[in-house]
Amino acid sequence: MEVIMKRQIIFSLTIGVIAMTILTACSKQDDSQPIKGRWYTGDQLKLGKQVFADNCAACHGNNAESIPNGTDSSYSAPPLNGSAHAWHHSMSILIRTINEGGKELGGKMPGFKDKLSDAEKNAAIAYFQSYWDDRLYGIWKDNGNLKK
Structure with a gap:
């Protein structure tokens, strides 16, 4: 159970970092x-x-x-x-x-x-x-x- 929770947390953090990276890239002024x-x-x-x-x-x-x-x-x-x-x-x-x-x-x-x-x-x-x-x-x- 503890391993599953750690994986879910890591997965959620990874998705959050990816989403922030995409949002930042889209909002930057060229x-x-x-x-x-x-x-x-x-x-x-x-x-x-x-x-x-x-x-x-x-x-x-x-x-x-x-x-x-x-x-x-x-x-x-x-x-x-x-x-x-x-x-x-x-x-x-x-x-x-x-x-x-x-x-x-x-x-x-x-x-x-x-x-x-x-x-x-x-x-x-x-x-x-x-x-x-x-x-x-x-x-x-x-x-x-x-x-x-």
């Missing part, structure tokens, strides 16, 4: 696939977080909220988190701004054309767009702004 409703992947978002921290956050803020410039006459770096005008711009304009910078528009942003790869530029955009709520992102996408 970071190489697009995030639901977005153009970018989890991998791009991870890269973008680092690219943004290394190249953008000093002016645009750690959470893409902007940091005021102080007393000089140049414009502060705009927030990119969806609270200002950045969400009105298409991918091509966002990429162009990253490439050429903002000096022609009265800002201080340098161009990153030769500093960042295309993948890094797209990842940085993915990162700040991750702050946009679904409604705002949907408007941006529905207006054809995803075209490069």
Whole structure:
């Protein structure tokens, strides 16, 4: 009787471990696939977080909220988190701004054309767009702004 109970317990534990493994595998986000409703992947978002921290956050803020410039006459770096005008711009304009910078528009942003790869530029955009709520992102996408 005791042997049968031990076998039943071992069998139940084994079934439980198998079930948990299957559930965990099914619920994991595949970071190489697009995030639901977005153009970018989890991998791009991870890269973008680092690219943004290394190249953008000093002016645009750690959470893409902007940091005021102080007393000089140049414009502060705009927030990119969806609270200002950045969400009105298409991918091509966002990429162009990253490439050429903002000096022609009265800002201080340098161009990153030769500093960042295309993948890094797209990842940085993915990162700040991750702050946009679904409604705002949907408007941006529905207006054809995803075209490069």
